[in-house]
Every structure is written in structure tokens, then in C-alpha cells.
Amino acid sequence: MxxxxxxxxxxxxxxxxxxxxxxxxxxxxxxxxxxxxxxxxxxxxxxxxxxxxxxxxxxxxxxxxxxxxxxxxxxxxxxxxxxxxxxxxxxxxxxxxxxxxxxxxxxxxxxxxxxxxxxxxxxTMPAICKKPGITLEDPRSRKRFDAQAAAMTKAFRACQKADTTGLFAxxxxxxxxxxxxxxxxxxxxxxxxxxxxxxxxxxxxxxxxxxxxxxxxxxxxxxxxxxxGFNDQTLRVSAVFEEKFEEFVTWCANTPACALHGEDAGAVWRALVRTADRKPIPAFSPEFGKGEMTGWMLRQLAFPALPGQNHAAWLAFAESVDKARRGDGSGFGAWVLSIQVWAWPGVLAMSCGDGRGFTDYDELRAYRRAAEKTMPNLGSVRFDGPGCTGWPLNVANPPxxxxxxxxxxxxxxxxxxxxxxxxxxxxxxxxxxxxxxxxxxxxxxxxxxxxxxxxxxxxxxxxxxxxxxxxxxxxx
Structure with a gap:
């Protein structure tokens, strides 16, 4: 009523x-x-x-x-x-x-x-605002978290100092x-x-x-x-991609054209991610040049960034996984290396004031635990979170x-x-x-x-x- x-x-x-x-x-x-x-x-x-x-x-x-x-x-x-x-x-x-x-x-x-x-x-942002403040990672200790935050604070301050428009703030x-x-x-x-x-x-x-x-x-x-809140929204979207990934695994098992056919595609993927976390895989992007992909980067972008999420995209994804486990990350370079944009202080300035990021290490760790529990293939600290932890200004528009x-x-x-x-x-x-x-x-x-x-x-x-x-x- x-x-x-x-x-x-x-x-x-x-x-x-x-x-x-x-x-x-x-x-x-x-x-x-x-x-x-x-x-x-x-x-x-x-x-x-x-x-x-x-x-x-x-x-x-x-x-x-x-x-x-x-x-x-x-x-x-x-x-x-x-x-x-x-x-x-x-x-x-x-x-x-x-x-x-x-x-x-x-x-x-x-x-x-x-x-x-x-x-x-x-x-129009100054060039220094396009310089990554950190190499993005999922910090696994409070010390690493604090170091990332300090590095980003320094980058934010340098960007703000170079800004003549006043827009940064x-x-x-x-x-x-x-x-x-x-x-x-x-x-x-x-x-x-x-x-x-x-x-x-x-x-x-x-x-x-x-x-x-x-x-x-x-x-x-x-x-x-x-x-x-961004944490809530990212967990919801990631859960959808986790379901899509399970569909991909089933599809690959039933599709001879899939490069991972005859194997457990999910197990191959999880092994690749673990290996890349220990030893990053070389990759190349026409826009960002040479770089390295960690397992954390792969979980964040390799599958969710697939255009269309159709069978043609899944074929290409399987081929890229197969190449990556042999040391060739070229199939993922264009997607995964773009993650460094989220360490540009000038890009982060457009959303840190809306409450993007993690307020402290405890919040980040709690998010990671929730993501890994419900999403074994793709769950992790979200890629757009670590950068804003060093935001030096008040959050003008908190969730x-x-x-x-x-x-x-x-x-x-x-x-x-x-x-x-x-x-x-x-x-x-x-x-x-x-x-x-x-x-x-x-x-x-x-x-x-x-x-x-x-x-x-x-x-x-x-x-x-x-x-x-x-x-x-x-x-x-």
C-alpha cells in the first residue's frame, strides 16, 4: 500500500x-x-x-x-x-x-x-598526473599497504601542485x-x-x-x-563473471575447438594464476609497451575484459591461456597492461572524491576474503582499489x-x-x-x-x- x-x-x-x-x-x-x-x-x-x-x-x-x-x-x-x-x-x-x-x-x-x-x-591534465604513482598490486601485508598508500599520496601531491586549473581537488x-x-x-x-x-x-x-x-x-x-559503495558493487559484478567463467569451463569441455579441450580448463587457469603470482609473465601492449602480468592482474581483467562474452571470445581466451602458460602473455597484453592507468593520480582524482578505494588495510583484507571465498577463479582485491588509498584530500562525496x-x-x-x-x-x-x-x-x-x-x-x-x-x- x-x-x-x-x-x-x-x-x-x-x-x-x-x-x-x-x-x-x-x-x-x-x-x-x-x-x-x-x-x-x-x-x-x-x-x-x-x-x-x-x-x-x-x-x-x-x-x-x-x-x-x-x-x-x-x-x-x-x-x-x-x-x-x-x-x-x-x-x-x-x-x-x-x-x-x-x-x-x-x-x-x-x-x-x-x-x-x-x-x-x-x-588537459599535466603530464606528471599521467605518471603511475605505484606498480599496482594486491598488498598482502599492512606494511605493503602502507607503502603503496604513501607512494600514491606523494604522486597525488605532485599532480595537484602541477595543476593550474584547481580542478584536481x-x-x-x-x-x-x-x-x-x-x-x-x-x-x-x-x-x-x-x-x-x-x-x-x-x-x-x-x-x-x-x-x-x-x-x-x-x-x-x-x-x-x-x-x-564500490566494494559492494564490484563484488556483485565479479560474482556474475564467476558464473560466466564456469559456463566457459563447461563449454570448453564440450568444444573440441577450444585450445584447452580435453583438460580441466578451470584447473589450467588457476595454475596459470598461481604461477604468474610467483613469476610474472612478459606481455606487450601497443598502447602501454612492454610489461609483466601477475596472477592478480589476470584475475582482474583477463576474463572480465572479454568483449562480448560470446563463444568467439572464449575461443580467443582459451588460446591466450594456452600461450600464457608457455610464457607468452601477448594474448592478454592489451587488456591486462591497461591496469596501470589506475595508478595515474590524474585518473584516480576523478573518483577518489566519490569514495573509491579502501579506507585501511583491514577493509582491504576483509574484501579480499569475501571475494576469494565466493569467487575461486576471479576473486581478489579489485584493480581500482589500491590507488585511492593514498588520497590526500577529504572524500567530498562518500557512499x-x-x-x-x-x-x-x-x-x-x-x-x-x-x-x-x-x-x-x-x-x-x-x-x-x-x-x-x-x-x-x-x-x-x-x-x-x-x-x-x-x-x-x-x-x-x-x-x-x-x-x-x-x-x-x-x-x-
Whole structure:
């Protein structure tokens, strides 16, 4: 009864809103999009916001925006703001890539995408911020943990000292949310609808925390629930990959083309991981050059990073395992060596302020025990955790429960690749919300052009109609 009342109350509140402002009623100056490969008739504008929202009169940064005006202006409802992921991606790039997938939604909405502050930072950060502060590892003692934290603190301080923008200290999602609110105000909209994906879910939670009354509708696609904490979310996703790995083992046993056919593929993998932890395997990546892979790195990325998680990918994975146990790690280099990005202080600065990392060695050890107990093949300390342990500033946006006050029911969608698990924990925070399961692999399904999820997103954002709670979309 309470749940039904919450849905009715939220619907009534939305229905009572005044009509949306007409296109162009805000204070932004829209013009030609020079130097950008955006579909016509996209318009561009810019907005200056404070680097530090606690000092509105201080140093400013400029956010670039792009808008595809509603193609049926007489029936225009308002604006949809795209919230990009990453962290560090540009929404304008998202629009360039996938505007064609939003044609139906764009009939009655202005589609507004922007370049967030963390993308501005990522594309302009000083060179020293791209220098790894440590060689990432799973520290097996308090002494090793403390040494890693000290090394990262030193790297963070050097990065911050080289930063002339002031952004280093203000890349948290609470600052992102205030930027989003500034965009809403300049658009002249009483309430906004949002299209958030991946790490954009963290900024969406922050916005919902600060400005719940400004949300008309919120669609989330493949997001994580930062309110529950990164440890919780990573364990959930890792459990899905553990199940997929067991499927791979069974498939390999029944598939003569599998390079590990005739052996216990799971046992071969576990032996490889143990060997690599004792003696790292040489590998090469075109982007990161030569390196070495430990068993910890392999557990983190070798299988979970498989594109598509289909049988073709499993064939390649088995061949790479077979080569790696003979000392040739080339099959995994492109995926596994990318882990060093998570030791760049400039990259970590985009999420340490949101509570990524481990507060102390006891928390890390407890996480490791939980992961290894439930995931014997892939469980370990998560790869994005050790770096933030040396974060020298206050955590501006720590994980904590999100009060559902004043929030309308949300719509989420996620693939069985793992996204649906974390997306559902996000939507379950808000009474009456629904998560649609896409029965296949994929991340950020609207950008992939998946028709069923896009159809549900369009119906929800346009008419505020939610599908049934158990709705699924077949793989396309």
C-alpha cells in the first residue's frame, strides 16, 4: 500500500508542474558547432561555472554544450540532459557517436549533452598526473599497504601542485551535480529529464541527493550504485563473471575447438594464476609497451575484459591461456597492461572524491576474503582499489544511503553481462522504480543501438510510463 501511494504521489507531483519552457527560453546563447562532427541541426553553447562551488566568485571553467532541438517543437515536452560516464568521457562525443539512436526521443525533447569537468581535466591534465604513482598490486601485508598508500599520496601531491586549473581537488560527483543544476537553470527548465549511463550514475545519485525536486524523470543505463559503495558493487559484478567463467569451463569441455579441450580448463587457469603470482609473465601492449602480468592482474581483467562474452571470445581466451602458460602473455597484453592507468593520480582524482578505494588495510583484507571465498577463479582485491588509498584530500562525496524523498520512480536497464545487477541496486533505492533486463552482453545499451531498451527509455522519458517490474529485452 505504501509503495502504491509513493507512486501515485510522485505522479501527481509531476502532473502538477507548470508547462515546460519553450525551446530557447533559457539564458544560453546557442550557435554553430565549429570543429565538431555533430548531426545537423545541432547547436552549441558554453557555460562558465566555478571550479569550487563553495567559492562561486572564484576561478571558473567553461563547459561546452551541444543541443539537438526537438523535431516536433509544437509538441515539445522539455530537455533531456545526457550524463556521460567514464569517469572522464564527453557527452558531446556520445552525441556524435549515437545521436541516430535517439531520433524518436528527440521528437519531443531537446537533447542536450555536455563536456563535464572531469573530461576537461582528463584531456588537459599535466603530464606528471599521467605518471603511475605505484606498480599496482594486491598488498598482502599492512606494511605493503602502507607503502603503496604513501607512494600514491606523494604522486597525488605532485599532480595537484602541477595543476593550474584547481580542478584536481574538485572532480567529485557533488561538484558534477552542481554543474548539472547550473545547466538546468540556464536551459530555463523547471525540471529536467536525464539520460545517465555508466559512471554517470554516480553524478546522478549526487544530483538526486542535492536537487531531488528538479528531476522530472531519470533513465539509467548500465550504472553503478555508488551509494552502496564500490566494494559492494564490484563484488556483485565479479560474482556474475564467476558464473560466466564456469559456463566457459563447461563449454570448453564440450568444444573440441577450444585450445584447452580435453583438460580441466578451470584447473589450467588457476595454475596459470598461481604461477604468474610467483613469476610474472612478459606481455606487450601497443598502447602501454612492454610489461609483466601477475596472477592478480589476470584475475582482474583477463576474463572480465572479454568483449562480448560470446563463444568467439572464449575461443580467443582459451588460446591466450594456452600461450600464457608457455610464457607468452601477448594474448592478454592489451587488456591486462591497461591496469596501470589506475595508478595515474590524474585518473584516480576523478573518483577518489566519490569514495573509491579502501579506507585501511583491514577493509582491504576483509574484501579480499569475501571475494576469494565466493569467487575461486576471479576473486581478489579489485584493480581500482589500491590507488585511492593514498588520497590526500577529504572524500567530498562518500557512499551513503540516498533518501528517496521527492524523487519520481526511475527506469533502469542493464545487460546480463553484470550491468543489470548494479543498475537494479540503484533503482531499488527509489520506490516504484523498474529495471529492465537485457538478456545478452553489452554496456550502455542506448549507445549500442539496442532497440528494445531504447523503446522503453523513450516511452518512459516521454510519457512517464514504466514497464512491468519483470520486463526483459531479448538479445539483439
Amino acid at each position: 505504501k509503495k502504491a501511494f509513493a507512486i501515485l504521489a510522485a505522479t501527481a507531483a509531476i502532473a502538477a508542474l507548470p508547462p515546460a519552457a519553450p525551446a530557447g527560453a533559457g539564458r544560453l546563447t546557442w550557435g554553430e558547432c565549429s570543429g565538431k562532427e555533430l548531426p545537423a541541426p545541432t547547436e552549441c553553447a558554453s557555460l562558465d561555472v566555478p571550479v569550487n562551488w563553495a567559492e562561486p566568485g572564484g576561478q571558473k571553467i567553461r563547459l561546452d554544450l551541444a543541443r539537438l532541438p526537438a523535431t516536433e517543437p509544437a509538441r515539445r515536452i522539455g530537455s533531456v540532459l545526457g550524463v556521460p560516464g567514464g569517469p572522464g568521457n564527453s557527452g558531446i562525443t556520445d552525441l556524435e557517436y549515437a545521436a541516430k539512436n535517439l531520433k524518436e526521443l528527440g521528437r519531443r525533447f531537446d537533447l542536450v549533452f555536455y563536456r563535464p569537468r572531469n573530461n576537461l581535466w582528463f584531456t 574538485h572532480l567529485d560527483s557533488m561538484s558534477m551535480a552542481r554543474d548539472m543544476e547550473a545547466i538546468r537553470a540556464e536551459l530555463g527548465e523547471e525540471r529536467l529529464s536525464f539520460l545517465a549511463h555508466s559512471y554517470g550514475g554516480v553524478a546522478s545519485i549526487a544530483y538526486a541527493r542535492l536537487f531531488p525536486q528538479r528531476i522530472r524523470a531519470l533513465y539509467v543505463d548500465g550504472v553503478i550504485n555508488q551509494a552502496a 551513503r544511503p540516498l533518501p528517496p524523498r521527492d524523487l519520481p520512480p526511475l527506469l533502469g536497464v542493464g545487460s546480463t553481462y553484470g550491468d543489470v545487477v548494479t543498475t537494479r541496486t540503484f533503482t531499488q533505492m527509489i520506490p516504484g522504480s523498474v529495471t529492465v533486463t537485457y538478456e545478452g552482453p553489452g554496456h550502455v545499451l542506448w549507445m549500442m543501438g539496442k532497440k528494445c531498451p531504447i523503446r522503453h527509455a523513450t516511452a518512459y522519458l516521454t510519457d512517464l510510463k514504466l514497464p512491468a517490474p519483470d520486463t526483459t529485452c531479448p538479445a539483439e
